[in-house]
Amino acid sequence: MNIFINGLFMDLHNRLEKMINHLYNLTMDSHASSTFKKSTEEHLYALITKIKTLINTGIFADAFFTPNTIILYNSINNEFIEIELFLYLPIRRYDNTAEGYFEKVATSIYSEIQLMQSVPFISTISNSDAYFWAYSKYRMIALPQGEENHLLNLSDLYHEIGHLIYIQYEEFLVGDHLTRVVEYYNTFEGSKVRWKKRPST
Amino acid sequence: MSEIGLIRDQYERLTTTTDNVNNSIITFKKLYKLLKGEKNPAFTISKEELVFAKKTISGFMAYLVKLSNENSQPDYSIIPQKVVARFKKDKLDFLKSDKKLKAVERAVNTEEGLDEDQLKLLDSIVTNLDMERSTLFKKLRTARG
Numbered sequence: 001m002n003i004f005i006n007g008l009f010m011d012l013h014n015r016l017e018k019m020i021n022h023l024y025n026l027t028m029d030s031h032a033s034s035t036f037k038k039s040t041e042e043h044l045y046a047l048i049t050k051i052k053t054l055i056n057t058g059i060f061a062d063a064f065f066t067p068n069t070i071i072l073y074n075s076i077n078n079e080f081i082e083i084e085l086f087l088y089l090p091i092r093r094y095d096n097t098a099e100g101y102f103e104k105v106a107t108s109i110y111s112e113i114q115l116m117q118s119v120p121f122i123s124t125i126s127n128s129d130a131y132f133w134a135y136s137k138y139r140m141i142a143l144p145q146g147e148e149n150h151l152l153n154l155s156d157l158y159h160e161i162g163h164l165i166y167i168q169y170e171e172f173l174v175g176d177h178l179t180r181v182v183e184y185y186n187t188f189e190g191s192k193v194r195w196k197k198r199p200s201t
Numbered sequence: 202m203s204e205i206g207l208i209r210d211q212y213e214r215l216t217t218t219t220d221n222v223n224n225s226i227i228t229f230k231k232l233y234k235l236l237k238g239e240k241n242p243a244f245t246i247s248k249e250e251l252v253f254a255k256k257t258i259s260g261f262m263a264y265l266v267k268l269s270n271e272n273s274q275p276d277y278s279i280i281p282q283k284v285v286a287r288f289k290k291d292k293l294d295f296l297k298s299d300k301k302l303k304a305v306e307r308a309v310n311t312e313e314g315l316d317e318d319q320l321k322l323l324d325s326i327v328t329n330l331d332m333e334r335s336t337l338f339k340k341l342r343t344a345r346g
Contacts, residue, residue, distance in 0.1 A: 074334070
């Protein structure tokens, strides 16, 4: 079993190495895209270093540690999936006519509303079902493929920019409101409101 | 907070707990092997590693003892509320074994460390945490906001 788990780690290691090599040879010109690429490379290096350190700990040679090595693998694999899905694939799919165009739109919006944050990376990796979404952890916004042809949806881009603003200015925007709401619902009176059925409309 | 934000928050809290507990179990397993006289150069434990493992496991055991008490108000920053509710609904064995949990809490600070049964109990607990974490991760990959 542990030989198998060790093999899984080696597979992840090799996949990460290929991704790092691919990005190394890629040039991205704009500030938003080159910053995003640099951050992706840092995440990839950090993960591959973590795997190398783990492989050298010696716990893979002993079945006593198997339940724990499985959990270690799950943690690392989840990190890998996130990086692949939200950082690496958007870079691979980068196209000047779609992503390049939206970068210019977002730069223009940020300048117009005088937002001091750096412009996020915008990718058309989404679809009609998932629609527009923002992922603040990686400072990215995803739009459906082909969205550069549907400019009436621009208001949704503003909504997603709002998520990134909220993350940075949450304290200023809502203060301790959310904590107080949670505290209220945890009280006896609050729990009665929480479990009360909503009237049918 | 949007739905995705809530799921992400729960996932990250559970990941921190799962990883900290799992790494601490690994430290105690290495200690168990070393105390048994096994000479493996890879099984070295730093002072900081051992202090962290003791603090993590004793704190987590105290938390689970509190969780097993029906009337307590648990700290959901360690295990999210929905996961706690599921653990209680499934009546998981480790929530019914106050004595065993307290024994682990005491044993982590002794020179003998944990015995094999106690390490097995910790393995079953962390495996449950990992399963819940995987469920949240699947939700996270399909929810967008």
